Amino acid sequence: MxxxxxxxxxxxxxxxxxxxxxxxxxxxxxxxxxxxxxxxxxxxxxxxxxxxRIAGATQLQITAGESGFDEEVLERVQAVPGVRVAVPVIEAVVNLNLKSQGNILVLAVDMTGDRGLRDYDLEEGDDTVIEDPLVFIAQPDSLMVTREFASANGLVINSKITLAAMDGPRTFTVRGIMKSSGLTSAFGGNLAIMDIYAAQKVFGRGRKFDRIDLAANEGVAVPDLQKQLSGMLGAGYEVESPSARxxxxxxxxxxxxxxxxxxxxxxxxxxxxxxxxxxxxxxxxxxxxxxxxxxxxxxxxxxxxxxxxxxxxxxxxxxxxxxxxxxxxxxxxxxxxxxxxxxxxxxxxxxxxxxxxxxxxxxxxxxxxxxxxxxxxxxxxxxxxxxxxxxxxxxRYQQLSAGENRVRRQVAAGLFVVVFFCLFFAQNRVIFYSGYFLTVIAGLLLVPTMALWLSRAIRPVLKFLRPVEGTLAADSLIQSPRRTSGAVSALALSIALVISLGGMARASYNSIDEWMRIALNPDMFLTPTQNITDRSFRFPASFAEEIRQIPGVKYTQVVRNARILYKGNPVMFVSLDVANLRPESYLPAIQGDSKTMYRLAAEGKGFIVSDNFAELYKVKYNEPLVLNTPNGRLALPVVGIVRDYSDQKGSVLLDRAVFVKYWNDDSINAVRVYLNSDTPIATMKARIEEKVAGKTRLFIFTNQDLKTYIIKITDQWFGLTYIQLAVAVLVAILGIINTLTVSITDRRRELGVLQAVGALRSQVRGTIWLEAIAIGVIGLVVGLFFGSVALYYSLEMSARDIAGLWLDYTYPWGMAAGLFPVILGAALFAALGPAEQAVRGGLVEALEYE
Amino acid sequence: MISLSSVSKRFDGKRQVIALDAVNLHLEKGEMVSLVGPSGSGKSTLLNLIGGLDRPSEGDIRIDGTLLRGISDDELTRIRRDKIGFIFQFFNLLPTLSCLENVSLPLHLRGWPAAKINDRARELLSLVKLEKRLDHLPEELSGGERQRVAIARALSVYPPILLADEPTGNLDSNTGVEILGLIRELHERLGATVLIVTHDRGVAESCPRQIALKDGHIVMDKKG
Structure with a gap:
């Protein structure tokens, strides 16, 4: 101490x-x-x-994925001894277009029994709406909102809210405002309570519920009840505690x-x-x-x-x-x-x-x-x-001895040999990641040598550009490889990370572009929700037929997407009328013949899975995929593996008939509309809107709209690249400031001599700036090289452990070029302070400095 | 050529130190002057002030008629590079540059064309008898050779003033004599005003004019 x-x-x-x-x-x-x-x-x-908060006193929740289940399931559950109360729930996130922040969570419940689980404490309004559930049911336009939501939107009792329901716009009346409590603070207070039977119509659920919330009788062990219910309902139903969600x-x-x-x-x-x-x-x-x-x-x-x-x-x-x-x-x-x-x-x-x-x-x-x-x-x-x-x-200088450098090179060469062999056994996860780790270590060991060689290589260039400033800047780097290599290593690692992420982004964009060309080839997409990922609202099965009859429509395809639990993970299931798919919409096959796989899927004889699903869940071609559905076990072979980017966690394509049969769900998420070539999109849009006006909730996306939307989501995903870039820039600035601060201390006497023999301040600044730029250039060159290796490993990692997608190796040359001005700008910025420090010191002290 | 009027220099710290106290001095063009005095008498401070490496606390300094007071750092640097050549005790050569590059340095800073710089640097190194050491680095030279490179650098533009701070202080006596001879020879050939700070009585007495400093005051100014 x-x-x-x-x-x-x-x-x-x-x-x-x-x-x-x-x-x-x-x-x-x-x-x-x-x-x-x-x-x-x-x-x-x-x-x-x-x-x-929404669960309240709920001890168990029953779900069957997003497809929901029929009302009769509720009766069966209620009849189970040991169940004190079981109530149905529909939950949806809706955009009400109110002035306050975007979405609201609508919790649709059956007030008859729900108070046994949740406490609706009204501070304002007619207490009879909940005191007597029949009043709530008798007035299906009733809505209860939270105090927070009411205040934010200027709502009072009897205020009207219009909601675009599946059966057309419907006006709801605020009949109760709930006191601030546990329940009302759910979803940031943006919560509304609605009658479940009204919600079935509003959200197009037919006669189905999303979920059953239940509580056990006193003295009944919840795990036992859970087992009993699971056994009764079958494997297609999930009976879990609320926390499992x-x-x-x-x-x-x-x-x-x-x-x-x-x-x-x-x-x-x-x-x-x-x-x-x-x-x-x-x-x-x-x-x-x-x-x-x-x-x-x-x-x-x-x-x-x-x-x-x-x-x-x-x-x-x-x-x-x-x-x-x-x-x-x-x-x-x-x-x-x-x-x-x-x-x-x-x-x-x-x-x-x-x-x-x-x-x-x-x-x-x-x-x-x-x-x-x-x-x-x-x-x-x-x-x-x-x-x-x-x-x-x-x-005067801390020199890295030639011997030390040679040893580093030898160790690096040895490591590269090990890495080379690791590549042959890369199927093994441990060997693969060890190879990656050793590559990074070997690369870092080589940085001092690379920095030295590059410093020597750029000396003539700098000397040509600025004979004094350039030469001294390059010499400063050559004389202190240790000082230089630290900053270069940090910068190179950072740049390598940006390049590997940028390369992944590039590869993803290329692949998504190709996928969109095939998978998203309809002229229009009709959905009941404001974006394609939201599945709160659904069309009835008959909707597609109505659209098909509109003049100008060549044909339609219906889509029902649902996230369904597979091995405990929510996986995207896409059900289509596969027989109706045109060959130009067939996704590129990775395994299996396109025509055969789509034919078999259309006949209900198999699943087609995405490559990332196959990779993530280790599913093999031609082997059976076993699913537990509300109507029992469904085991079909994987008849094809295709390249599909529908979902990051993988997707499974199956025929609509199979889905309807096993999940009892014939609703539709989207209708893909193909038009006759002579029909302008705008005209068709108008015709469709006219046809369904006031009858159903509808959003129309043109092909371009959807592609733009997907690109926007992809952009958001790779927005992380910008965080990396910011880190790289920060590292560049920090590393270079650090190095230059030391450099000007080391070179204080040299800089003093320079000024004593006639260098103007601008010339002294110039040498510091050039040194910074040289570090930036060296860091960039090394980093861009490291990046090419890091990209390989990132793509492998992405495929093996992150998204299961095998993307083509595409070096992001554009990004690499773009990094030059960014990093060199950052380097120059980093040099401003040290350069001022270099010219501000006393000359006499500088000349005497040792 | 050099004129100092009531020049004082104080260093402010925990305790104030007066290095020079109202010094008046005038050096004619072409004079060769030695400046002697015990350690701490203010010799190096005086040399630094004349060379524009430092600024006085009070008083005026004129170099070749130009008043140094109030001018910017860059103007001071221009005076230094056009009118003054420095020779330091520890040579202060840049270790990474060859002899030719070290001598070329001030010329590059003036923006001379490359060919002209090359000719002048070779000419100067030949003047100090180092024409065979052009591409050597300072560490490959002896102390005397290094000082000769430093002299060649100080003469790069044939400045009218040459300031030498203990030029023989870091050399053995034979080499010291050799370097002093070289400075004297150059003084005679080029006609520059030379001011040498030294501890060496022999060096001091070899100069036509000798000035002695003590406690920041000139205590002796002897000609001949």
């Missing part, structure tokens, strides 16, 4: 800026980790809270979680380099100080402990600041994540507050400290190994 106060503290005080910059590496890593994970947790927690939601957002992990690990890894670099430089600069302390009797262990303690303290403070920043950015990320999950999965959820798990925060804190200590380990060992006699001989 005394050494820490006497030596380290003095050094920190003297190099405050550098200390802050070093810490920034940890701040960045921890902030990204905490921000992304807290956002994810907040959204999950908000979802769980909503589920919990949270797990399903979690599985939907798992892809995001995985990406959040990758991003934050990279951010921390990059932070580790910034710390390693700073400590390596500090050890070199403090050699004489270490020598003196060693000469005065300090042991090697004491010196090593001194540096490691410094790094631990730095890590702790950095992690603490990172936590605060992370919590700050979590709010913004959670808002966009909520929207994003809503857009992609149709499960709208918003986090009202950032909920941070203390375990996560503690973990982040530990991670920050451990990262910092690991990063400082090698420099600390080097410090402990300092020879007191040699240390007291001053040296």
């Amino acid at each position: 005394r050494l820490l106060r006497l030596i380290s503290w003095q050094y920190v005080r003297k190099h405050l800026l550098r200390t802050v910059l070093t810490m920034a590496g940890i701040v960045l890593g921890v902030a990204v980790f905490v921000g992304m994970h807290t956002a994810n947790q907040s959204v999950l927690s908000a979802f769980n809270k909503t589920v919990d 949270g797990k399903q939601f979690e599985s939907l957002s798992s892809v995001y979680g995985m990406l959040a992990n990758i991003t934050s690990l990279f951010a921390l890894f990059i932070g580790m380099f910034i710390i390693y670099n700073s400590f390596a430089i500090a050890v070199t600069q403090r050699r004489s100080e270490i020598g003196i302390v060693r000469a005065l009797g300090a042991t090697r262990g004491q010196i090593q402990t001194l540096f490691l303690t410094e790094s631990a303290i730095l890590g702790l403070i950095g992690a603490g600041v990172g936590l605060l920043f992370g919590l700050l950015i979590a709010r913004a990320i959670s808002a966009s994540l909520g929207n994003f999950l809503g857009e992609i999965y149709g499960v709208a959820q918003k986090a009202d507050e950032v909920s941070s798990d203390p375990r996560l925060l503690f973990g982040a804190l530990v991670m920050g400290v451990v990262t910092s200590v690991i990063a400082a380990w090698i420099p600390a060992r080097a410090a402990a190994g300092v020879d007191p006699v040699q240390a007291l001989q001053k040296g």
